[in-house]
Amino acid sequence: xxxxxxxxxxxxxxxxxxxxxxxxxxxxxDAVVAMVTSGLGDEVxxxxxxxxxxxxxxxxxxLLRLKEDGVxxxxxxxxxxxxxxxxxKTAEAAVRETQDAITLYRQGKVVEAEAAFDKLLAxxxxxxxxKIWKALALxxxxxxxxxxxxxxxxxxxxxxxxxxxxxxxGREQAANADWNFAMAKAFWLNDRPTWARRAAGKAIDRRxxxxxxxxxLGDLAYDSDVQALPSPGGSPQxxxxxxxxxxTARKEYETALATPGLAAALQAEALxxxxxxxxxxxxxxxVALEYWERTVAADPDCRYGVMxxxxxxxxxxx
Numbered sequence: 001x002x003x004x005x006x007x008x009x010x011x012x013x014x015x016x017x018x019x020x021x022x023x024x025x026x027x028x029x030d031a032v033v034a035m036v037t038s039g040l041g042d043e044v045x046x047x048x049x050x051x052x053x054x055x056x057x058x059x060x061x062x063l064l065r066l067k068e069d070g071v072x073x074x075x076x077x078x079x080x081x082x083x084x085x086x087x088x089k090t091a092e093a094a095v096r097e098t099q100d101a102i103t104l105y106r107q108g109k110v111v112e113a114e115a116a117f118d119k120l121l122a123x124x125x126x127x128x129x130x131k132i133w134k135a136l137a138l139x140x141x142x143x144x145x146x147x148x149x150x151x152x153x154x155x156x157x158x159x160x161x162x163x164x165x166x167x168x169x170g171r172e173q174a175a176n177a178d179w180n181f182a183m184a185k186a187f188w189l190n191d192r193p194t195w196a197r198r199a200a201g202k203a204i205d206r207r208x209x210x211x212x213x214x215x216x217l218g219d220l221a222y223d224s225d226v227q228a229l230p231s232p233g234g235s236p237q238x239x240x241x242x243x244x245x246x247x248t249a250r251k252e253y254e255t256a257l258a259t260p261g262l263a264a265a266l267q268a269e270a271l272x273x274x275x276x277x278x279x280x281x282x283x284x285x286x287v288a289l290e291y292w293e294r295t296v297a298a299d300p301d302c303r304y305g306v307m308x309x310x311x312x313x314x315x316x317x318x
Contacts, residue, residue: 027054029062033069046078056083108303110140128169132178135162139185159189177207184216193220211259211266218252218273225249225281246281250274264299271295272304
């Protein structure tokens with residue numbers, strides 16, 4: 001009797017062992033595609049998915065690739081429904097990812113930075129600092145277009161988008177230096193110099209040695225001097241404008257350049273703009289070339305380093 005009972009249990013034990021081994025696999029997208037392309041039907045594949053651990057990539061691009069590889073909607077649905085929840089992110093990992101995104105911004109990779117901030121905001125939609133950084137990434141894209149002498153219409157949508165992020169934060173972030181700087185940049189790019197100057201001043205008041213708004217004050221002074229330049233043969237009064245053109249902008253850029261511990265990319269920006277003042281407002285090409293050589297020496301690969309190299313390459317060889 002005991003022997004008969006043991007025989008009755010044997011198939012069940014064998015099935016449990018097989019099922020356990022079957023379930024021990026960790027399924028990936030490639031494993032699912034392999035099962036589908038080998039001819040296993042949807043019911044078998046779905047059953048396998050339901051009893052297995054998984055590490056599926058369910059990003060939009062991954063789902064589109066699954067469809068291209070012939071995986072049916074029923075199988076994809078089973079993958080989504082059984083996907084292992086992501087492990088909770090540690091505080092250290094969250095800080096590291098935020099710093100990585102900020103590093104992209106500071107390296108001038110502002111499109112990539114915007115995407116990184118978007119990803120972080122999907123996880124932390126209420127994080128005001130991330131919103132400010134995303135707005136700054138948008139504004140830096142707009143500034144690159146302005147530096148390339150593109151028309152306002154080409155970059156204004158970026159400015160409007162950034163302002164729409166920043167404006168609702170005003171009540172709670174009014175004392176935040178980064179928020180004030182971002183607002184200053186948005187006002188400047190939207191041709192509101194008075195408001196831009198005021199916001200840049202607030203940013204500097206709220207953080208010591210804040211070079212970026214100092215540079216922006218130089219940009220505002222430069223724009224003002226360019227607009228005030230008289231036409232050739234103007235009055236003596238207009239000629240005095242020419243004599244002092246660029247002095248305020250130069251002072252602001254030099255103040256920024258003297259900031260302790262200034263990053264190389266910001267040194268390059270200040271030096272490049274001092275070269276523009278010398279060349280375009282003070283009619284001193286020799287000094288301009290010296291500034292652009294120093295720009296390249298400071299950071300040859302940043303945007304202003306590249307622009308300075310082009311200026312130097314355009315100089316006729318003797």
